[in-house]
Amino acid sequence: xxxxxxxxxxxxxxxxxxxxxGSPANQLNVHGKQFIDCFYAYHTSLSPPDxxxxxxxxxxxxxxxMYRDLFVDGPDDMAIVQSTYLTEFYKNGFNTIDRNAExxxxxxxxxxxxxxxxxxxxxxxxxxxxxxxxxFGIKGVKLYTAxxxxxxxxxxxxxxxxxxxxxxxxxxxxxxxxxxxGPTIIPLDKDAFDVHDVDHAATDFQGLxxxxxxxxxxxxxxxCWIAVQETNVYGGxxxxxxxxxxxxxxxAEVISELLFWVGEDKILFGSDYAIxxxxxxxxxxxxxxLPGDLKQEHGVDLTPQAKKKILGLNAARLYGxxxxxxxxxLKKGLYASxxx
Amino acid sequence: xxxxLLQHDLRTSEVWGRLALVTDPELxxxxxxLGFVELVTVDxxxxxxxVFRLPTYWCSANFAFLMADDMRRAVSSLPWxxxxxxxxxxxxxxxxxxxxxxxxxxxxxxxxxFASGGSLDEVRDKFRRKAFERRQETMLxxxxxxxxxxxxxxxxxLNTYDTINFGTGEAARQKSRYRELLxxxxxxxxxxxxxxxxxxxxxxxxxELAAHLRRLRGVRVNMEFNSSLCRGLLAARYRELEADxxxxxxxxxxxxxxxxxxxxxRSARLPATGGEHSAAIA
Numbered sequence: 001x002x003x004x005x006x007x008x009x010x011x012x013x014x015x016x017x018x019x020x021x022g023s024p025a026n027q028l029n030v031h032g033k034q035f036i037d038c039f040y041a042y043h044t045s046l047s048p049p050d051x052x053x054x055x056x057x058x059x060x061x062x063x064x065x066m067y068r069d070l071f072v073d074g075p076d077d078m079a080i081v082q083s084t085y086l087t088e089f090y091k092n093g094f095n096t097i098d099r100n101a102e103x104x105x106x107x108x109x110x111x112x113x114x115x116x117x118x119x120x121x122x123x124x125x126x127x128x129x130x131x132x133x134x135x136f137g138i139k140g141v142k143l144y145t146a147x148x149x150x151x152x153x154x155x156x157x158x159x160x161x162x163x164x165x166x167x168x169x170x171x172x173x174x175x176x177x178x179x180x181x182g183p184t185i186i187p188l189d190k191d192a193f194d195v196h197d198v199d200h201a202a203t204d205f206q207g208l209x210x211x212x213x214x215x216x217x218x219x220x221x222x223x224c225w226i227a228v229q230e231t232n233v234y235g236g237x238x239x240x241x242x243x244x245x246x247x248x249x250x251x252a253e254v255i256s257e258l259l260f261w262v263g264e265d266k267i268l269f270g271s272d273y274a275i276x277x278x279x280x281x282x283x284x285x286x287x288x289x290l291p292g293d294l295k296q297e298h299g300v301d302l303t304p305q306a307k308k309k310i311l312g313l314n315a316a317r318l319y320g321x322x323x324x325x326x327x328x329x330l331k332k333g334l335y336a337s338x339x340x
Numbered sequence: 341x342x343x344x345l346l347q348h349d350l351r352t353s354e355v356w357g358r359l360a361l362v363t364d365p366e367l368x369x370x371x372x373x374l375g376f377v378e379l380v381t382v383d384x385x386x387x388x389x390x391v392f393r394l395p396t397y398w399c400s401a402n403f404a405f406l407m408a409d410d411m412r413r414a415v416s417s418l419p420w421x422x423x424x425x426x427x428x429x430x431x432x433x434x435x436x437x438x439x440x441x442x443x444x445x446x447x448x449x450x451x452x453x454f455a456s457g458g459s460l461d462e463v464r465d466k467f468r469r470k471a472f473e474r475r476q477e478t479m480l481x482x483x484x485x486x487x488x489x490x491x492x493x494x495x496x497x498l499n500t501y502d503t504i505n506f507g508t509g510e511a512a513r514q515k516s517r518y519r520e521l522l523x524x525x526x527x528x529x530x531x532x533x534x535x536x537x538x539x540x541x542x543x544x545x546x547x548e549l550a551a552h553l554r555r556l557r558g559v560r561v562n563m564e565f566n567s568s569l570c571r572g573l574l575a576a577r578y579r580e581l582e583a584d585x586x587x588x589x590x591x592x593x594x595x596x597x598x599x600x601x602x603x604x605x606r607s608a609r610l611p612a613t614g615g616e617h618s619a620a621i622a
């Protein structure tokens with residue numbers, strides 16, 4: 001729970017968190033090292049100096065630490081924990097659903113565990129979706145289109161096998177498709193971060209919500225064009241939000257663009273934990289005001305109501321979380337643990 | 341006086357001068373200004389080695405290839421250069437790209453292990469368009485700022501454009517860069533041609549200008565954002581590399597053998613700031 005300077009309670013769902021193991025012991029090859037190194041570069045280049053972690057801690061952290069950073073020291077009420085397999089880079093995967101679910105079950109009512117699938121697995125991908133639904137009751141998945149597999153260096157949401165997976169997700173009520181656009185090498189004649197496949201998939205699967213993580217960065221402009229046309233496309237703020245510290249003017253421009261094209265009902269807060277911790281992000285976001293010239297130019301504003309939607313209410317709607325009931329449940333849980 | 345050494349320095353700085361003209365297609369900024377080029381070495385036989393590194397191991401292979409190829413071409417255009425050898429370091433497909441560029445192969449050919457065929461023309465054009473739009477927005481906003489009304493801007497010809505003095509800021513920098521793309525794309529060539537048209541060559545009507553500018557702003561915000569992200573990631577990556585090196589060489593002889601330019605470049609880059617870097621080149 002985030003308490004504003006005026007004492008108001010704001011319900012926070014952290015839309016994008018990870019419980020990974022990127023440690024050298026788990027790295028399979030140089031790509032595994034480079035992957036976590038790249039994350040660490042994001043961490044060090046955009047965090048305030050007093051929030052920096054040592055590399056070793058960043059590579060692998062405990063469930064207790066995650067719980068403390070998000071819910072005790074941090075303002076999160078709930079967090080969506082995403083699964084990313086990367087089994088070509090990491091011996092036991094980077095953060096599989098099994099690892100995430102194992103962690104989540106220790107902290108009742110706190111985590112929404114999302115799955116992941118790889119359409120290139122064909123029939124096995126469909127079986128795996130069934131397995132995740134039955135075993136973990138997932139309501140969402142995180143897809144990483146740049147994941148390597150054998151000789152393949154990426155896939156598209158419009159691939160026929162991906163469409164078969166979406167059909168099944170729709171049928172099973174796995175409504176929230178989080179998409180992370182990493183750099184793909186193929187097709188060779190396309191922009192490696194092209195987001196246009198989102199457009200087609202969103203049109204063809206009106207029953208699904210497509211949450212584009214990092215707002216399509218580095219293709220924010222293309223993403224805005226797509227989001228304005230597709231009612232079921234959302235933007236996740238992870239990576240864009242940390243700019244609020246070092247480059248507040250850039251952040252103001254970015255959030256203005258998003259508010260204008262995408263709208264306050266379709267933007268989701270995410271810390272991208274453990275790349276960043278949520279406390280400073282939420283505090284700075286709540287205290288942030290759009291500069292007057294941008295307000296005027298765009299005809300938008302980042303009102304307290306808009307902030308509440310972005311920080312939690314939008315995600316609550318997508319995941320069917322009854323905010324008041326959830327608050328009551330969490331309070332009861334806290335009293336119970338305090339009494340215990 | 342040491343004449344060969346002087347000539348050597350002169351050649352090195354000529355190479356930096358050519359490299360400064362190579363841009364990152366995604367950011368429309370110079371690869372030297374961005375701090376991507378780490379080291380230039382000129383040998384006595386007209387061979388030039390250019391070591392460069394991108395902000396991450398995962399940066400788009402397309403762009404990495406384009407930059408390496410553009411560096412090779414730009415440096416090869418110096419009359420005394422016999423062979424220019426760009427070497428991309430610490431990248432997921434560094435080996436394939438370096439080999440492909442040195443052999444003058446196409447991107448599709450160089451990375452054919454991943455997929456067959458494919459050319460970069462479409463992607464090159466997409467980012468040419470974004471570069472054009474970003475430069476155009478800068479000029480349009482500068483003209484409005486200077487008091488030109490929308491009607492006058494939409495009707496302005498190249499001759500008038502050329503006569504306007506934009507002082508010393510970003511608009512002054514982009515004035516010739518915008519013009520270059522107008523000519524390259526054959527959108528305006530003669531003094532009487534309209535200076536402001538869309539990338540597809542359509543005139544911009546006065547009542548369309550506001551909507552046009554709104555779209556261009558999205559392009560600019562995106563590019564500036566990426567540029568800021570890339571500089572931050574590159575600086576972070578160098579800090580890591582330096583830490584790694586320090587760890588490896590701790591207790592042994594100093595790693596630096598006195599390479600001159602390279603170290604000056606590197607120390608000027610932390611934190612990555614174009615201004616200091618340019619100063620180091622000059």
